[in-house]
Amino acid sequence: MLRGAMSSPTALPRIPDNDLLGSFGPSTAQRLAFQRTLATQSAPVVRGRILHLPVYFPCTPEAAHEVLVTKAKSFEKSPGLRVLLHDLAGDGLFTSEGALWRTQRKLMAPLFQPAPLHRYADTMRRVAERAADSMRDGGRIDIAHETTRIAMSVVGAALFDIDTFDEADALGAALTTCLAWVNDNLATPALVAHVLMLDATASLAERTQGPVRAWLHRAHAKASSPFLLPGVRDPKLREAVRVLDERIAQMIADRRRQGLTRDDLLTRLLTARDPDGSGAAMSDAQVRHEAVTLFVAGHETTATALAWSFYLLARDPEALARAVAEADAFGDAPITRWEPERLAYCTRVFREAMRLYPPIMMVPRRTLEPVEIGGATLPARSLVFVSIYAQHYRPEVYESPDRFDPDRWLPEREAGRHKSSYLPFGAGPRFCLGMHFAMMEGPIVLATLLRRWRFDIDRSTTIREDNFATLRPLGGVPAVVRAR
Ligand code: HEM
Secondary structure, rough: OOOOOOHHHOOOEEEOOEOEOOOOOHHHHHHHHHHHHHHHOOEEEEEEEEOOEEEEOOOOOOHHHHHHHHOOHEEEEOOOHHOOOHHHOOOOOOOHHHHHHHHHHHHHHHOOHHHHHHHHHHHHOOOOOOOOOOOOOOOOOHHHHHHHHHHHHHHHHHHOOOHHHHHHHHHHHHHHHHHHHHHHHHHHHHHHHHHHHHHHHHHHHHOOHHHHHHHHHHHHHHHHHOOOOOOOOOOHHHHHHHHHHHHHHHHHHHHHOOOOOOOOOOHHHHHOOOOOOOOOOHHHHHHHHHHHHHHHHHHHHHHHHHHHHHHHOOHHHHHHHHHHHHHHHHOOOOOOOOOOHHHHHHHHHHHHHHHHHHOEEEEEEEOOOOEEEEEEEEOOOEEEEEEEHHHHHHOOOOOOOOOOOHHHHOOOHHHOHHHHHHOOOOOHHHOOOOHHHHHHHHHHHHHHHHHHEEOOOOOOOOEEEOOOEEEEEOOOEEEEEOOO
16 A cells, blocks of 8 residues: 555545444444454554544554554543543543653552562452352352452452452442443443533633633533533432442541551552652542542453453363363462462463453544554544454454464464554553553462362353443353362
């Protein structure tokens, strides 16, 4: 393709609309089919739309890499996500931008390096064992429900030193209500209209003076919250936000009263100091936003990836036998330490499950300035969606992309693949802060449960995906627990 001919975004190949509203389509099946179409595009970038707005999809790993990594400075995260998470974790690391994000990332990154996280290996094992203890031979369970309880409990223990499923459940129920609302409003025309209003008030304010300007500034500040979106005033949602606010504020107050001696991430957030800046600490409000962010980002994703891992293993006797053999090699000793070489196969299973079912399917960005991606110059304020799912199904990168094949992740088979052809944790400056945490938790929980029980599922039915905040198994993963 000629570079010169591609410089205008209007010359980019158009991807067909899914429905009247634009590219995505309202149902999970439509959204997945759309991303399968993206996976087979040879053009680096294609053009779609939401309502009348053009939106862009980088298709090749190289183009995705430009957006997320090499040209990341020319992008911000989608303002829509910030609006949606405003009441929940508005200024937390997932949604903040600019100087605040940089300071916070610097403060928090040391807590999420592999070495400081090793202390949580035993917590992960303990929580998984407690779940295994609660199961009975012949019992019917939903694996997705179990992995949610486990992941919520693990992050609850690591963050807040909460040691029971029940306490994590109370926070979890509130969180689920909030996430359901976020999910209902994700990538909807109402959200796009809200973001347009946000932009319009900002640009009009720049061009006016006096009381009109002050009014527009107030309107802009108001539009940063989702006050016009459907369901935002629902009493159940307001109550859920209140529960999260109050419980976490209480936990912060408890720690301050007790002298910040506890060994949990919340205490570490409260005592963290900017290493090469002013040495300043976070405000309590900032800590609350970060704590909710970590609680949200840290459990639903891991739980989903674990549920699919068990599902895929239950359908593949050979892979299951290899994972079980690895778990059994620990003998009677509990898996209390993180020894990656002893969980190499479970790690490959977990990685392959996230290839087939990336918990976060797509990451939205917006251009801050005109920027060239894949040979086309995208104008400032363009919406760009990097489909993680589409990258994971590119047939020229992954042979038989629909096949579950954990050995794809053997080092010799991985060599030569473009870095951005596998993106479950994103890439570039905004890549997942909790990646090492999740990559320990997945294999430890898998091995701990597989040592104790076999999970039989009905192999004649294929479980479909449900595009909730993450790519969940629709209807869960019903299974019968069998003694080994
Ligand atoms: C299998 C599990 C997980 C998956 C698939 C996952 C995926 C992701 C992805 C794709 C992003 C990047 C979003 C973007 O670029 O727009 C992200 C960011 C983030 N994740 Fe995770 N995540 C997982 C687990 C965790 C855990 C366990 C934690 C914390 C305990 C966590 C905390 C975060 C935070 C704070 C960010 C925002 C980072 C920033 O913008 O600086 N995640 N995650």
